[in-house]
Amino acid sequence: xxGMMSVRRNRDRSIRFLTPSPEIIGRRSQIVKDLAALVPRDxxxxxxxxxxxxxxxxxxSYRRIPLxxxxxxxxxxxxxxxxxxxxxKIPVVPRGAGTSMWRSxxxxxxxxxxxx
Numbered sequence: 001x002x003g004m005m006s007v008r009r010n011r012d013r014s015i016r017f018l019t020p021s022p023e024i025i026g027r028r029s030q031i032v033k034d035l036a037a038l039v040p041r042d043x044x045x046x047x048x049x050x051x052x053x054x055x056x057x058x059x060x061s062y063r064r065i066p067l068x069x070x071x072x073x074x075x076x077x078x079x080x081x082x083x084x085x086x087x088x089k090i091p092v093v094p095r096g097a098g099t100s101m102w103r104s105x106x107x108x109x110x111x112x113x114x115x116x
Contacts, residue, residue: 038084039070043073
C-alpha cells in the first residue's frame with residue numbers, strides 16, 4: 001500500500017522506519033469522522049490522551065502515537081475499515097500487545113480480539 005508505515009531493513013541490517021505522511025496527518029479530522037461512521041462509538045479511539053497506550057507494542061524502541069485506533073468486533077467492521085483505509089491510502093498497523101499474539105500472523109480462528 002503506498003505510504004504504508006513499516007519497518008524495513010537496510011543493507012547493513014539496521015532498521016529504518018518510514019515517516020508518517022503529512023498528507024494523511026492533515027486529513028486526521030476527516031479520517032476520524034469517516035471511521036466513526038463505520039464502527040460503534042466505543043470501537044474508535046482517537047482522543048490524544050487515550051492513544052498513548054497504543055504508541056508502542058513489544059518493540060519499545062520505536063514509539064509513534066497513532067492517528068486513531070479501531071477495535072472492530074465483527075468481520076464486517078474489519079472489512080469496512082480495511083476497505084476504507086485501502087481506498088484512502090491510510091496505513092494500517094495491526095497491534096498484538098495484550099492479545100498474546102505478538103509477532104503472530106494468525107488470528108487463531110477467533111479474530112475478534114485483535115486491535116487494528
